[in-house]
Amino acid sequence: MGVRTWIEGWPVYRQLTGTDPLGRGLAAMSPRSAELRPRTETADSMARSVCPYCAVGCGQRVYVKDGRVTQIEGDPDSPINRGRLCPKGAASKNLVTSKFRQTRVRYRRPYSTEWEDLDLDTAMDMIADRVIAARAARWEDVDDSGRPLNRTLGFSGLGGATLDNEENYLIKKLFTALGAIQIENQARI
Amino acid sequence: MAECHPVGFQWVMAAKERGARVIHVDPRFTRTSAVANTYVPIRAGSDIAFMGGIVKYILDNELDFREYVLAYTNAATIVSDDFCDTEDLDGLFSGYDPELGVYDPTTWQYEGHEAAVEPRDPAMERETAMPMQHESHGPGVSARVRRDETLQHPRCVYQLLKRHFSRYTPEMVEKVCGVPRERFLDVARAWTENSGRERTTALVYAVGWTQHTTGAQTIRTGAIIQLLLGNVGRPGGGVMALRGHASIQGSTDIPTLFNLLPGYLPMPNAVLHPTYSDWVTSICHPEQKGFWYKAPAYCASLLKAYWGDKATPDNDFCYGYMPRLTGDHGIYKQVLDMIDGKIKGYFLMGQNPAVGSMNGRAQRLGMGNLDWLVVRDLFEIESATFWKNSVEVETGEIVPEECPTEVFFMPAASHVEKEGTFTQTQRLLQWREKALDPPGDARSDLWFFFHLGRIIREKLAGSPLRRDRPILDLAWNYPTHGPHEEPSAEAVLREINGYAVDTGLTLRTFGQLRDDGSTVCGAWIYCGVFADGVNQANRRRPGKEQTWVAPEWGWAWPSNRRILYNRASADPEGRPWSERKAYLWWDETKGCWDGYDDPDFEKTKPPTYRPGPEAEGTEAIAGDDPFIMQGDGKGWLYAPSGLLDGPLPTHYEPPESPVRNPLYGQQANPVRKVYDRPENITHPSPPEPHTDVFPYVFTIARLTEHHTAGGMSRYVEHLAELQPEMFFEVSPELAAERGLTHLDFGHVVTARGAVEGKVLVTDRLTPLRVGNRAVHQIWLPYHWGPGGWSKGDSANDLFTMVLDPNVLIQEGKAGTCDVRPGRRPHGKELVDYLNEYRRRAGNLEYHQTPIITTDAVHESHRRGRPDDGS
């Protein structure tokens, strides 16, 4: 490496002599940073999504590489947000990849002080049994005057407002068919 | 808005750059105030008084948009001679029943319709939040009314409005809200001067406005102003709710709410709707105008979507399978039933009531007394771990070894790991594509409930029990795909949209729905989202390539309309009110409505159309009746029906208030829903004694960097780093009064709980002069709990559960409290500490809130029926 190349490799020199006196562009670049490519360019795929936080409904572009979300950006096509995201929308990649994300079923036995592991299929089966039992325990056919009630007060549900319309639709349909009238949502809260 | 809907706020800033004046009214100076032209601090819970003052200002100075008001509102309609106003009855309307604590609305009706009031059960209507059905349409009222177009008749709505708000003077606004009269008048002038033919004013609120015992009436007051000024149905106008969650609008449209079915159809009631025809008739009100007249088609199509081929006209579409309501089954009643051991199991889907719901202690005690609890979430939120890390574990009220609740934590898929639609705050449905599969055991809620239903059906197969028929006959065959057998969200959306039974082709509009069983439709208001077999919610034509209305981005209900009641953007003859505000107009040559949006009106009905005397339903809507979902086609300044706490908004103090209501003897909303129980104590308010124990007002709100109960933000490192700990804000004056030091610990106390945090002494809060005293307000964020990167106390623990009677939403924005320096007591000492406060406030263990605080109650009761009103 010649002296000249060596000196020119020095950011402060480039900053003082080049076209970037504030050192925020070319002057600050190293061979490594010059080669960096945005994650949006190197992604395997991109899905068009919507921010899950508030009800403004900002469009998002979700970039995936090697089976992981690598970047979430505001969708410039959206007439709502025109590519912008607020701190929450901009942090939503971390919502998906957070180290706190729990990806296994956890089970707490009555009177226990600890979580245990439980297989997903077993858990589904146990929950179905419990729904059937709770439903039967407080089933009401008719009221005191003999008017039909067709319902159970044995169990209830409370949903957040980040549920999809399709999810809410199936939940209400299933609860109604089971006679379970006690179903509520963040929408009342 | 800048804090909680930051990207939406860019449009406010864009308007400001083009010359709009931005006015911000809020108890606390926020990022919105910082960039507004005008900031007005106000006492939490006094909005009706503030806006009532504006109504009076408009009427006194005749600043209403008279042509619009006469043609499009019920200003000219004449109300029953038997009606008595709050002016006559010290804050009550006629018809109050002191025993049941509800109104008989007979005397509130339009003249000549008193007798037509169906037998009503207002107590039941409150218990089941019945007025909530009106989110998509007005309540039943006859189209044939008497009007006085000169607005001079003493009982026409215009004159009643004038009289009702006559006390809401600038001086009274100052006394109630703590807003100096000059500041109030400045807002009144700005609002009225910027409304009319050439200009419109938008009223934007965040849903904290609804979280009061007068929530529905607060919004009504805003709507009255906007109707008087001609700001409804026109571009740049309206009353805009900034809802707080990605699909909270969707969660009411396609509700998981106890009292509603999709599209705001009511859940059947055991007493009111024993038969299919009772149910359907109660919705369509055959005598009224408008699109709700076609309800039988919406009802039949929904039951077809539920029970498929089994639902036929001969068996009333399986109406006999529907479960029935008999009263309050809302979330707060459920919590108390859990404490009482009546509810065995509880599903939580992306919801964290241990932190997010009022009276957190009651919530956690309820969850600690279940047989089983299923929590579906991304993280181990506090509602999944209350048995090991809640305040009650600290105090010994929940002992893990004695807590019976079996807990299943079921990991959920995130928004990028599943596909489906959210409905955002402008009724716009947007489809999300799936980016990748969820990790490990994580699954979508669609997967969970589809397979749970499948397993339950398998287990019950062959059951001879009658009660199992509805679940076994349910139409539950959705196509699945992938290794986890994920149900197809598009197939569900298609069912929601609806299709013709014979051809299977999707429908284009709810006008195609039939009451004879030939159509299926899961939510009539969403009919059209899958028109032509295409997922319209997935349309993504770039905004830059469209008009400013951007009709080809997503899909808005109903029928992709972006501004509701947009017929009102044109004058009665169908011409835009002004060139500047042109949006929709009648094109005589084409013989149809034309403009930037889909007309919220029959496309080819001319402005000159007049219905015949026998016309019903949509036929009865005249060519100049823009409010097509109202029974009389008019915008309602006065609501003869549909609200349980009065036909006109009235200022009542919050149930916990440091001041006596300056307007009437009636202190708080006389119809509010209360739960007086030891777990749910309400503080004394004037005229009761001991109000000095909790002398300050507290209110809560969000931070930009956190989201509601923190389940989606305290576990996200960037957000937790941006707002790393619980704090609360007080004014320098209050800090001096209570010895609070900036950045030291302090705590806020109520009879329900104590919450500690760092004290931020700031002039963002200012003491307000209310009457002859200063009222101090404390502000807290409510995002914290004991989990995640950043832990802290939960502000919602401070609130009591007391609700608005119309929709059963809680008072969650104004309460009374004390504030002290230093940390709160921990462990058992906390229980003693709170008990000492309760004792000082008058043995609150047995405290029953007095509902009625005026002697006029008997007069109100006596004048409640037309026959004995003399």
Ligand code: SF4
């Ligand atoms: S990015 Fe921010 S403003 Fe946009 S939807 Fe998400 S939370 Fe709301």
